[in-house]
Amino acid sequence: MTTTASHSTAHASAAGEHNAAACRASRHTRAQHLITADESSLVELETLLATLPLCSTGRVFVEIPDASWQADLVVPARMVLTWLDRSARTGDPGSGRACAPGQALSRAVTAWADEMLCGDDDHTRILLLGGYLGTADILDHLVTHNGVDADTVHTPAQYGLNATR
Secondary structure (H helix, E strand, C coil): CCCCCCCCCCCEEEEEECHHHHHHHHCCCCEEEEEEHHHHHHHHHHHHHHHCCCCEEEEEEEEEEEEECCCCCCCCEEEEEEEHHHCCCCCCCCCCCCCCCCCHHHHHHHHHHHHHHHCCCCEEEECCCCHHHHHHHHHHHHHHHHHCCCEEEEHHHCCCCHHHH
16 A cells, blocks of 8 residues: 655765755656545545645545535646536436445546556556445456556555455
Protein backbone atom coordinates (compact mmCIF):
# COMPACT_ATOMS: atom_id res chain seq x y z
CA MET A 1 0.00 0.00 0.00
CA THR A 2 1.21 3.48 -0.74
CA THR A 3 1.10 6.52 1.44
CA THR A 4 0.27 10.05 0.45
CA ALA A 5 2.77 12.04 2.45
CA SER A 6 5.62 11.37 0.03
CA HIS A 7 5.80 13.13 -3.30
CA SER A 8 8.19 12.59 -6.18
CA THR A 9 10.76 15.36 -6.15
CA ALA A 10 13.09 14.18 -8.88
CA HIS A 11 12.76 17.45 -10.76
CA ALA A 12 11.78 19.66 -7.84
CA SER A 13 14.97 21.66 -7.39
CA ALA A 14 18.72 21.34 -7.20
CA ALA A 15 18.46 20.68 -3.46
CA GLY A 16 15.73 18.10 -3.99
CA GLU A 17 13.17 20.17 -2.07
CA HIS A 18 9.50 20.33 -2.83
CA ASN A 19 8.43 23.96 -2.60
CA ALA A 20 6.42 26.62 -4.43
CA ALA A 21 9.31 27.53 -6.75
CA ALA A 22 9.81 23.88 -7.69
CA CYS A 23 6.10 23.51 -8.48
CA ARG A 24 6.32 26.39 -10.97
CA ALA A 25 9.20 24.78 -12.85
CA SER A 26 8.13 23.48 -16.26
CA ARG A 27 9.95 20.15 -15.82
CA HIS A 28 8.61 19.49 -12.34
CA THR A 29 7.14 15.97 -12.01
CA ARG A 30 3.46 16.16 -11.18
CA ALA A 31 2.01 12.83 -10.20
CA GLN A 32 -1.67 12.55 -10.90
CA HIS A 33 -3.93 11.48 -8.03
CA LEU A 34 -7.21 9.59 -8.00
CA ILE A 35 -8.89 9.97 -4.63
CA THR A 36 -12.28 8.64 -3.58
CA ALA A 37 -14.33 9.10 -0.43
CA ASP A 38 -17.86 8.95 0.90
CA GLU A 39 -19.73 10.41 3.85
CA SER A 40 -17.98 8.00 6.23
CA SER A 41 -14.51 9.21 5.27
CA LEU A 42 -14.87 12.99 4.95
CA VAL A 43 -12.53 13.73 7.88
CA GLU A 44 -9.89 11.36 6.51
CA LEU A 45 -10.30 12.96 3.07
CA GLU A 46 -9.89 16.46 4.46
CA THR A 47 -6.73 15.39 6.30
CA LEU A 48 -5.32 13.75 3.16
CA LEU A 49 -6.04 16.81 1.01
CA ALA A 50 -4.24 19.03 3.52
CA THR A 51 -1.06 16.94 3.06
CA LEU A 52 -0.96 17.14 -0.74
CA PRO A 53 1.47 19.55 -2.39
CA LEU A 54 -0.22 22.58 -3.94
CA CYS A 55 0.92 21.44 -7.39
CA SER A 56 -0.91 18.09 -7.17
CA THR A 57 -3.13 17.18 -10.11
CA GLY A 58 -5.96 14.72 -10.51
CA ARG A 59 -9.51 13.97 -9.43
CA VAL A 60 -11.34 13.69 -6.15
CA PHE A 61 -14.70 11.89 -6.19
CA VAL A 62 -16.91 12.09 -3.10
CA GLU A 63 -20.18 10.17 -2.83
CA ILE A 64 -22.73 11.58 -0.37
CA PRO A 65 -26.32 10.62 0.56
CA ASP A 66 -27.69 14.04 -0.46
CA ALA A 67 -26.61 17.63 -1.09
CA SER A 68 -26.76 18.54 2.62
CA TRP A 69 -23.52 16.55 3.11
CA GLN A 70 -21.58 18.70 0.64
CA ALA A 71 -18.83 20.58 2.48
CA ASP A 72 -16.24 23.21 1.66
CA LEU A 73 -13.23 21.05 0.89
CA VAL A 74 -9.94 22.68 -0.05
CA VAL A 75 -8.28 20.90 -2.95
CA PRO A 76 -5.11 21.87 -4.81
CA ALA A 77 -5.86 24.21 -7.72
CA ARG A 78 -4.98 21.58 -10.36
CA MET A 79 -7.37 18.99 -8.94
CA VAL A 80 -11.05 18.60 -9.76
CA LEU A 81 -13.54 17.81 -6.99
CA THR A 82 -16.72 15.98 -7.98
CA TRP A 83 -19.62 15.51 -5.55
CA LEU A 84 -21.81 12.49 -6.28
CA ASP A 85 -25.24 12.93 -4.68
CA ARG A 86 -26.88 9.47 -4.35
CA SER A 87 -30.35 10.98 -3.87
CA ALA A 88 -30.14 12.51 -7.36
CA ARG A 89 -29.06 9.26 -9.05
CA THR A 90 -30.70 5.96 -9.87
CA GLY A 91 -29.55 2.41 -9.28
CA ASP A 92 -28.98 -0.13 -12.02
CA PRO A 93 -30.48 0.94 -15.37
CA GLY A 94 -34.10 -0.17 -15.75
CA SER A 95 -34.38 -1.36 -12.16
CA GLY A 96 -36.28 1.66 -10.83
CA ARG A 97 -34.20 1.38 -7.65
CA ALA A 98 -32.44 4.14 -5.78
CA CYS A 99 -28.67 4.45 -6.02
CA ALA A 100 -27.06 2.14 -3.45
CA PRO A 101 -24.11 3.24 -1.28
CA GLY A 102 -20.90 3.00 -3.32
CA GLN A 103 -22.72 2.67 -6.63
CA ALA A 104 -22.40 6.27 -7.84
CA LEU A 105 -18.76 6.36 -6.76
CA SER A 106 -17.95 3.09 -8.49
CA ARG A 107 -19.63 4.16 -11.75
CA ALA A 108 -17.94 7.56 -11.85
CA VAL A 109 -14.47 6.33 -10.93
CA THR A 110 -14.44 3.34 -13.27
CA ALA A 111 -15.57 5.55 -16.17
CA TRP A 112 -12.85 8.08 -15.34
CA ALA A 113 -10.21 5.35 -15.00
CA ASP A 114 -11.15 3.76 -18.32
CA GLU A 115 -10.59 7.10 -20.04
CA MET A 116 -7.68 8.54 -18.08
CA LEU A 117 -5.37 5.74 -16.92
CA CYS A 118 -2.79 5.27 -19.61
CA GLY A 119 -1.00 1.95 -19.71
CA ASP A 120 2.17 0.70 -18.07
CA ASP A 121 3.86 4.08 -17.65
CA ASP A 122 0.96 5.57 -15.71
CA HIS A 123 2.03 6.65 -12.23
CA THR A 124 -1.33 7.77 -10.91
CA ARG A 125 -1.49 7.61 -7.12
CA ILE A 126 -4.76 5.94 -6.18
CA LEU A 127 -6.28 6.41 -2.74
CA LEU A 128 -9.69 4.83 -2.12
CA LEU A 129 -11.18 6.09 1.15
CA GLY A 130 -14.86 5.31 0.66
CA GLY A 131 -17.04 2.53 2.03
CA TYR A 132 -16.29 -1.15 1.47
CA LEU A 133 -18.69 -1.88 -1.41
CA GLY A 134 -17.63 1.00 -3.65
CA THR A 135 -13.96 0.56 -2.78
CA ALA A 136 -14.01 -3.17 -3.53
CA ASP A 137 -15.78 -2.61 -6.87
CA ILE A 138 -13.36 0.14 -7.87
CA LEU A 139 -10.26 -1.85 -6.89
CA ASP A 140 -11.53 -4.90 -8.78
CA HIS A 141 -12.15 -2.81 -11.90
CA LEU A 142 -8.76 -1.07 -11.70
CA VAL A 143 -6.96 -4.39 -11.39
CA THR A 144 -8.93 -6.47 -13.91
CA HIS A 145 -9.74 -3.85 -16.57
CA ASN A 146 -6.98 -1.25 -16.21
CA GLY A 147 -4.04 -3.47 -15.25
CA VAL A 148 -3.30 -1.52 -12.06
CA ASP A 149 -1.16 -3.38 -9.53
CA ALA A 150 -3.36 -3.80 -6.43
CA ASP A 151 -0.34 -3.24 -4.18
CA THR A 152 -0.03 0.33 -5.48
CA VAL A 153 -3.58 1.26 -4.47
CA HIS A 154 -4.23 2.59 -0.97
CA THR A 155 -7.39 1.18 0.59
CA PRO A 156 -8.50 1.18 4.22
CA ALA A 157 -6.55 -1.53 6.05
CA GLN A 158 -9.64 -2.85 7.82
CA TYR A 159 -11.12 -3.94 4.46
CA GLY A 160 -8.23 -6.35 3.77
CA LEU A 161 -8.62 -5.80 0.03
CA ASN A 162 -4.96 -5.62 -0.90
CA ALA A 163 -4.09 -8.70 1.18
CA THR A 164 -6.37 -10.93 -0.90
CA ARG A 165 -4.79 -10.13 -4.24
